[in-house]
Amino acid sequence: MESSLKKRIKNIKLIATDIDGVWTDGSMYYSPDGDVMKCFSTYDGMAVQILREIGIPIAILTGENSEMVQKRAEKLKIPYLYLGEQNKLSRLKEICESENIDLNEIAYIGDDINDLECLKAVGLTALSANSPIQNQFTPDYLTKIPGGKGAFRDFADWILANR
Template sequence: MTIKLVITDIDGVWTDGGMYYDNQGNELKKFNTSDSAGVVFLRELQIPLAIISGEDTTSLRRRAEKLRIEHLYMGVRNKLYVAGELVKSLNITLDEVAYIGDDINDLPLLKACGLSATPASAPDYVKKAVTWTLDKNGGEGAFREFVERILQENNLFQEALDSYFKRIRTYNG
């Protein structure tokens, strides 16, 4: 299966799903930096990445900006609708999309995509609805595991590595 777009949820996938508050009431999230390698691999292969999250937070916006993620949708109630509009704009179908999510609000999109996955920490009813249940929990590198598995299943992992190292050598002389 050729994947032309990867979509990810954030809370419970890139984070452990916890919400932390400081004494001033600011919300804090812990992102696992190993997930950024998944973004790098997709970029090397020119596979677009989208984040669709029910949350609308400054920390998510900052993470997406730092990783230069072009398609960011926050505060979304109907993820399937947003994904449908995105695939139309990219002239692809949901069958060509890989999506990773972890909870009840992800189920319609998980069921509609060509490839779906969930972290090991997801509820059993979500695990039953997806193509793959990953080994890692949310916040422990599950997104990276998802991307690497897609690339390995499609014999693209070595190409992504080679592209990355060629680009790094070019930049560093």
């Protein structure tokens, strides 16, 4: 691993994440009544706990306005949750002001074109293994595990192993 990448990893003070395609496999399950359900991996939840214990907060920025995501974030005590967010980069800049950090101190994991602006602006990047934008953006880390199966945990473990 090159020393500049190692330095950027050590510099991370917050991890921001998309949900669909990272914490989920991107599928939406509809009940006959029209209710939407999503499946989350407990591995990702454990990553949040591990990161919190070492002082790295998490921010969720998702274009979906999902009650299930809200409940999952509340259960995991994630400090920054933005549902229905259409301008993720502006929100990241607000978080930077709140945390008194720079964009280059943020790690971001996403999976699709609505994440590109953030991916191009932050200090450390990842795409989930099932990301459809791998030909458009080369991340610092491509998870070995697809979204919905522990991709966020894989990214967190990679960061922790290289700090």
